[in-house]
Amino acid sequence: MADNMIQVKRLNKVYGTTIQTHVLFDIELEIERNTFTALIGPSGSGKSTLLNCLGLLDPPTSGKIVIDGQSFSDINVNKLASFRNENIGFVFQFHHLLPEFTVFENILMPHWIKSGRPGQDLIEEANRLIDRVGLGDIKNKYVTQISGGQQQRVSIARALINRPKVIFADEPTGNLDRETGAKVLDLLREINRENNTTLVMVTHDREVAIRSDRIIELVDGRICRSIDVRSSSKESAVEMLESRACVLPDSGQT
Structure with missing residues (x-):
C-alpha cells in the first residue's frame, strides 16, 4: 500500500455566489510521500487553483484534504x-520577495513571521541553505540587486528554512530563460530526492513534467489522466503526452 503524503476526496471549488464559476469538479487524488508530481493542463484548467487548495492557501468549497495524516475538512484557522x-x-x-530586505533576511522571513528572532542554530541553517543554492557570495545584497534566476533560488531557500515536508511550486521556471530554469529545476529535484521532501509542481512545460515521478493532467477542472513516469522511459512518457489528446468523457455539464 502506498505511503501517501496527500489524499484528496471529492474536492470541488466554486467561486462566486450569485454568479458561480465551478473551477474544480470532484477531484480524487493521492500523492505519495517523497515523490515529485507535476500538474499540467491548458490555461484555465484549474492547475493553480488545485495547488492553492492542496497548499491550504484557498479552502475548497467541498471535499476532503488530508496532508501527512491531518484532515483539513473542518479545522480552526489558526491551527x-x-x-x-x-x-x-x-x-x-x-517570487514575492521583499525588496527592502537582503537575500539573507528574505530567507529567514518565514521563521521571523512564525517564531520571531531566529537563534544561532537557525542562522547557521540559513547559511547552509544559502551555500546549497549557490548564493553565498551575494547573501548581503538586496534582492533588487540580483538576477531573476538568483531571486528564484532565494525563494527556494526561503521555502526550505522551516524544513517543510511538502513544497508546492507554481510555475517556478516559467519566468526564467531555459538554461536558468533548468538549473532551478535541478535544484528542486535534488531537494526532493536528498531531503525526502514531497514536491508538487504546476508547469506548462512538458519537458519539465517528464522529469517528475508522476504527471497529472487537468482539463476543464477535472483530472483527465495520470502518467507514472517511473514505470516508463522518458521517451514513452513524451509519446503518451503527445500521441493523443486528453479528452474527458461527457459529464453532462454545460
Missing part, C-alpha cells in the same frame, strides 16, 4: 496556519 507554516513551503513563478 491551519500553524500547520502550513511548519510543514509546507511555497515557490511561485513570481
Whole structure:
C-alpha cells in the first residue's frame, strides 16, 4: 500500500455566489510521500487553483484534504496556519520577495513571521541553505540587486528554512530563460530526492513534467489522466503526452 503524503476526496471549488464559476469538479487524488508530481493542463484548467487548495492557501468549497495524516475538512484557522507554516513551503513563478530586505533576511522571513528572532542554530541553517543554492557570495545584497534566476533560488531557500515536508511550486521556471530554469529545476529535484521532501509542481512545460515521478493532467477542472513516469522511459512518457489528446468523457455539464 502506498505511503501517501496527500489524499484528496471529492474536492470541488466554486467561486462566486450569485454568479458561480465551478473551477474544480470532484477531484480524487493521492500523492505519495517523497515523490515529485507535476500538474499540467491548458490555461484555465484549474492547475493553480488545485495547488492553492492542496497548499491550504484557498479552502475548497467541498471535499476532503488530508496532508501527512491531518484532515483539513473542518479545522480552526489558526491551527491551519500553524500547520502550513511548519510543514509546507511555497515557490511561485513570481517570487514575492521583499525588496527592502537582503537575500539573507528574505530567507529567514518565514521563521521571523512564525517564531520571531531566529537563534544561532537557525542562522547557521540559513547559511547552509544559502551555500546549497549557490548564493553565498551575494547573501548581503538586496534582492533588487540580483538576477531573476538568483531571486528564484532565494525563494527556494526561503521555502526550505522551516524544513517543510511538502513544497508546492507554481510555475517556478516559467519566468526564467531555459538554461536558468533548468538549473532551478535541478535544484528542486535534488531537494526532493536528498531531503525526502514531497514536491508538487504546476508547469506548462512538458519537458519539465517528464522529469517528475508522476504527471497529472487537468482539463476543464477535472483530472483527465495520470502518467507514472517511473514505470516508463522518458521517451514513452513524451509519446503518451503527445500521441493523443486528453479528452474527458461527457459529464453532462454545460
